[in-house]
Amino acid sequence: GNVEYRGRCNGSPVSKQFAAFAISMLVEQKKIALDDDVRKYIPELANFGHTVTINHLVHHTSGVRDWTSTLPLSGVQFDDVISFEQILRMAYRQKELNFVPGSQYSYTNTGYNLLVEVIQRVTKQPFRKWTDQNIFKPLGMTQTHFSDNYSEVIDQKALSYRGRKPGKYQERTNQLTALGSSSLHTTTTDMAKWLMNLDNPKVGGKAVVKWMFEVGKLNNGKESSYAFGIDVGEAWGAKVAEHSGSWAAFDTYMIYFPEHQLSIAVFSNHYANSWRPAQK
Numbered sequence: 001g002n003v004e005y006r007g008r009c010n011g012s013p014v015s016k017q018f019a020a021f022a023i024s025m026l027v028e029q030k031k032i033a034l035d036d037d038v039r040k041y042i043p044e045l046a047n048f049g050h051t052v053t054i055n056h057l058v059h060h061t062s063g064v065r066d067w068t069s070t071l072p073l074s075g076v077q078f079d080d081v082i083s084f085e086q087i088l089r090m091a092y093r094q095k096e097l098n099f100v101p102g103s104q105y106s107y108t109n110t111g112y113n114l115l116v117e118v119i120q121r122v123t124k125q126p127f128r129k130w131t132d133q134n135i136f137k138p139l140g141m142t143q144t145h146f147s148d149n150y151s152e153v154i155d156q157k158a159l160s161y162r163g164r165k166p167g168k169y170q171e172r173t174n175q176l177t178a179l180g181s182s183s184l185h186t187t188t189t190d191m192a193k194w195l196m197n198l199d200n201p202k203v204g205g206k207a208v209v210k211w212m213f214e215v216g217k218l219n220n221g222k223e224s225s226y227a228f229g230i231d232v233g234e235a236w237g238a239k240v241a242e243h244s245g246s247w248a249a250f251d252t253y254m255i256y257f258p259e260h261q262l263s264i265a266v267f268s269n270h271y272a273n274s275w276r277p278a279q280k
Contacts (some may be wrong), residue, residue, distance in 0.1 A: 002169075012250045014244075014245055015076075015146070015180065015182050015184035016117055016150030016179060016181060016230075017212065017228065017229030018038055018131060018184060018194075018229070019127075019180035019181075019229060020112075020115075020148075020211075020212065020227075020228035020230075021135065021137070021212065021228065022117065022122050022127075022130070022230070023115055023202055023228070024204070024206065024208045024211035024228055025119075025208050026122060026123075027211065028204075028205070028207050028211075029209050031122050032054060032118065034053065034054050034055040034056050035053050035054070035055060036053060037052070037053060037110055038052045038054070038114060038118065039050050041094065041118045041121050041122065042114065042117055042121070044088075044092045045091065045092060045094075045114075046092070046094060047135060048063075048097050050062065050063075050098065051101065051163065052099065054099045054115070054118065055115070055216070056111075057112070057114055057115050058115065058228055058229075059105070059215070059224060059226050060108055060216070060224075061102050061103075061104065061106075061178055061216055061224070062097070062108065063099050063100065063101050064094065064111050065096045065097075065108065065110060066106075066107070066108040066115070067090050067091070067109060067110045067178075068089045068109055070094075071086075071087075071089055071090060072201060075258060078163075078176075078247075079173040079175065081150065082096050082175065082177065084116075084148070084171065084177045084178065084179050085114050087178060088113065088117060091112070102219040103219050105224040105226065107118075107226075108147050110180060110181075110200045112180040112181040113179060115180055119180075120196065125179065127148070127179050128145060128148045131146055132145060134203070136190075137203065138203045140170070141186070141190040141193050143156075143185075143186060143189070143190045144185065144186040144194075144228070146179055146180075146183055146184055147177065147183075147184075147185050147187055147258065148177060148179060148184045149177070150174070150227050155184060157185070158269045159174075159269065161270050162270075163270070168172055172249075173248065174248040175250075182245075187267075191265040195254065195261070195263035197209070198212065198241075198256060198263070198272040209248055212227060212229070213228070213230075213258075214227055214233065214238065215227045215232055227241070229243065230242065230243050230256075236272065239259055240255055241256040241258065243256070244255065250267070250268065251266075252267050253265070
């Protein structure tokens with residue numbers, strides 16, 4: 001059966017598959033190419049002495065540093081207001097990469113924020129508007145959008161809570177706008193519509209959906225398990241695609257079994273492990 005989580009939950013890193021899907025749509029429309037240098041679209045990025053491609057960003061092999069590690073070095077805390085523009089400024093000021101692009105896999109939210117900026121510049125539309133028109137509305141995902149304003153009022157929005165002691169909770173502040181890597185607001189019912197599109201592609205078509213399962217390859221030819229915003233592998237003797245993530249006290253997880261046409265999405269707005277009784 002399908003159980004709907006009535007509150008709109010922040011999708012956290014589950015958001016990445018939608019940014020990757022948008023990239024694959026633009027690839028199929030020949031508006032971008034995976035081997036394109038990102039600086040072709042975002043010249044503000046430094047010349048690192050190595051070409052960083054769209055493909056590198058999609059598969060987390062770019063060497064671009066993750067803002068969740070770099071922004072705190074400047075005193076930013078995760079419950080502060082963190083804007084999309086602030087994340088981009090950090091990326092533009094980066095002078096060196098963590099490694100030669102394609103030589104390693106290292107998960108970085110910044111890469112997906114840069115992908116969104118590429119999408120906005122190519123389509124000449126805000127990412128929220130483009131995804132509404134090209135993904136969410138065509139799939140009937142009426143309770144889903146990328147929030148580009150942390151202070152907007154969202155009907156039935158679920159807040160996240162952290163336990164302090166038994167029966168006592170505190171609301172976790174969420175003032176983040178990280179388009180592409182996070183900031184997706186959705187419900188389990190809408191997420192089910194999205195996951196069914198992987199089985200029967202009404203939006204994007206089979207060619208676009210096929211890209212979603214293309215894993216990255218390192219310069220030495222070794223494959224990683226990360227595809228287009230999802231991890232691809234095997235579990236319980238079956239092929240799976242999955243992703244998890246968290247922000248504030250939101251936790252999200254999705255898993256898809258293509259051979260069985262089975263998908264599961266779990267959203268939580270309670271960080272259950274934040275309180276533990278004193279050890280005796």
